[in-house]
Amino acid sequence: EHEWTVLLPAEIHPAGPESIADIATTVSRGEYETRANLLADADRFDAVITRTEPIDGEFIAAASDLEIISKHGVGYDNIDVDTATENGVLVTNTPGVNSRAVAEHAITLLLAVRRRLRPADGAVRSGTGERYDAVTDQFRNDTVGLYGYGDIGSEVASVVSGLGMDCLVYDPYVDESDLAAQVTKIDSVAGLFDRADAVSVHAPLTPETRAAISEAELRRLAPSGILINTARAEIVDLNALVSSLEAGELSGAGIDVFAEGPPSREHPLFEYENVVLTPHIGAQTTESLTAMSRRSANNVRSVYDG
Numbered sequence: 001e002h003e004w005t006v007l008l009p010a011e012i013h014p015a016g017p018e019s020i021a022d023i024a025t026t027v028s029r030g031e032y033e034t035r036a037n038l039l040a041d042a043d044r045f046d047a048v049i050t051r052t053e054p055i056d057g058e059f060i061a062a063a064s065d066l067e068i069i070s071k072h073g074v075g076y077d078n079i080d081v082d083t084a085t086e087n088g089v090l091v092t093n094t095p096g097v098n099s100r101a102v103a104e105h106a107i108t109l110l111l112a113v114r115r116r117l118r119p120a121d122g123a124v125r126s127g128t129g130e131r132y133d134a135v136t137d138q139f140r141n142d143t144v145g146l147y148g149y150g151d152i153g154s155e156v157a158s159v160v161s162g163l164g165m166d167c168l169v170y171d172p173y174v175d176e177s178d179l180a181a182q183v184t185k186i187d188s189v190a191g192l193f194d195r196a197d198a199v200s201v202h203a204p205l206t207p208e209t210r211a212a213i214s215e216a217e218l219r220r221l222a223p224s225g226i227l228i229n230t231a232r233a234e235i236v237d238l239n240a241l242v243s244s245l246e247a248g249e250l251s252g253a254g255i256d257v258f259a260e261g262p263p264s265r266e267h268p269l270f271e272y273e274n275v276v277l278t279p280h281i282g283a284q285t286t287e288s289l290t291a292m293s294r295r296s297a298n299n300v301r302s303v304y305d306g
């Protein structure tokens, strides 16, 4: 086999590209000024290692020698899998290796919102909070609802249980026997929102989950309720979330994922003090970035080796 050429649409930890240097040269997307330039040269690539950058049908069709699209991460909603499959291009991902990082981030957001860290921090910074007067309840014995119980959801469940919170799970594709002992399964989304103090989203974006969390669901949370989303923006109807915050039906939210990158300053979410926003950093730990880089490169090697 000839040496492969691998397109890297975004920078990744060097560990992965270094590990396949014996079989492949990597080319950064930055070497092409325009998309047209990239498309014109697409047939030189044998593989792509992508994070969240879209790998669409037009690129796949133009890349006539492409053998694998290797997702650096889990959710491959940025990849046109149907076109890839029609063209005989394999799509792989790196399950499990970032789940601890994302779970830790979801819990970090949950605790920050739960103890109202943003308004408290703001009170200190603005000099008005000599003794900040907001009182919260302890979170021990709270019920955390997980929408999706895969690699990340189950990791969240184990940490949350360690913190003394109860854990309720909605995931139609998980058997009761796959649940940890301290986790209770529930069969309806409505039931999850009725019974949970906070809901954390850990499902993939699919036709079924798109906008699955909207006004009707959010209204079921108590006014002290919290929504955490580190999965995909499109699963939660953002307008509905803003309306619920405005109506006081929800006490706060923690959001790591946005449909079109971080929202503009004018976005209504900025008006609610107990909302913590992060720019898709759930998986950004050294451990997880190194592991995703190595694993996604190794998937390229496996296809190279046949």
Ligand code: NAD
Binding pocket: 073, 074, 075, 076, 095, 096, 098, 099, 102, 147, 148, 149, 150, 151, 152, 153, 170, 171, 172, 173, 174, 202, 203, 204, 205, 206, 208, 209, 230, 231, 232, 256, 257, 280, 281, 282, 283, 284
């Ligand atoms: P996973 O495949 O291990 O788990 C997903 C779970 O969701 C599965 O158990 C599945 O049965 C369940 N599910 C599917 N459809 C559902 C539905 N309609 N309702 C409820 N549950 C449903 O994936 P994972 O590693 O746990 O990751 C979950 C998602 O998190 C990914 O798809 C990705 O979009 C997102 N993610 C975000 C970041 C980040 O940086 N914020 C990083 C990694 C992953």
